Amino acid sequence: MSQKKSQKHRAPRPQEASENERIAxxxxxMEALRSGAAVDTIYVSQESGGLQEIISLARDRGIPVKMVTDAKLSQLTGGAVHQGVAAEGACGQYVSLEELLQNAADRGEPPLLVLCDGIQDPHNLGAIIRTAEAAGAHGVIIPKRRSASLTLTVGKTSAGAASWLPVARVPNLVAAMETLKEHGVWIYGTDAAGTSYTETDFTGGTAFVIGSEGFGMSRLVSETCDGMLSLPMRGKVNSLNASVAAGIFLYEAVRQRMAPGT
Incomplete structure (x- = not known):
């Protein structure tokens, strides 16, 4: 994630249809089945063993299980490392912005959210979702355009977290930010000249904007933030991987919220 602001975005690469429909x-x-995610069919390789728990769980839910060759499974999953099994269906279901806020309210906690601005690499999005879920965040927000979606790769990289953590896909990120502000959520972006992330209070409603590694946050998103945070860069590089930066911010919020008296 770059700490330099820019208005530019790269055009997203076309996604293969199978990436939107299957997880491997x-x-x-297993996490998709346990979470109740929409799954139409389970494909199991005839050459693989140790999958009885998945097969039993699928059949308990009334989901058809089809035995296929390993070559066919590789074809269905676009050459992904499938470990002998794949599921037809998204790796997670999108929810509304209001549902993310309700998720926090149901848990009796101030919202803790991540907004992804221009995160087009599915591996980065998957890693952000995995970290956010582990940190106890209430959801991730992505735009409908110029963003990775809940594809096979995202599901794989998130290690199943995309089946548990709510993800909202919004038409306009800036409009979503304004809605969050109306609900008392403070929104923070990143800038080298910003306030140190350890000197900012995250015990109230908080949302972190994570920009793309190549271009950072877009201009309008940056201007809509309530404040800017900086991370100390003491080495020769001046940026961090987007998911690493998200993890630093999220766990500072976790640390503050777990502190005595909070």
């Missing part, structure tokens, strides 16, 4: 790998498929 034992842990992501």
């Amino acid at each position: 790998g034992r842990n992501p498929v």
Whole structure:
């Protein structure tokens, strides 16, 4: 994630249809089944063993299980490392922005959210979702355009977290930010000249904007933030991987919220 602001975005690469419809790998498929995600069919390789728990769980839910060759499974998953199993269906279901806020209210906690601005690499989005879920965040927000979506790769990289953490996909990120502000959420972006992330109070409603590694946050998103945070850069590089930066901010919020008296 760059700490330099820019208005530019790269055009997203076209997604393969199979990426939007299938998830692969034992842990992501198991988490999808356990979470109640929409799954139409389970594909199991005839050459793989140790999948009886997944098969039983699928059949308990009334989901058809089809035995296929390993070559066919590789074809269905676009060459992904499938570990002998794949599921037809998204790796997670999108929710509304209001549902993210309700998620926080139901848990009796001030909202803790991540907004992804221009995160087009599915591996980065998957890693952000995985970290956010582990930190106890209430959801991730992505725009409908110029963003990775809940594809096979995202599900795999998130290690199943995309089946548990709510993700809202909004038409306009700036409009979503304004809605969050109306609900008392403070929104923070990143800038090298910003306030140190350890000197900012995150115990109230908080949302972190994570920009793309190549271009940072877009201009309008940056201007809509309530404040800017800086991370100390003591080495020769001046940026961090987007998911790493998200993890630093999220766990500072976790640390503050777990402190005595909060």
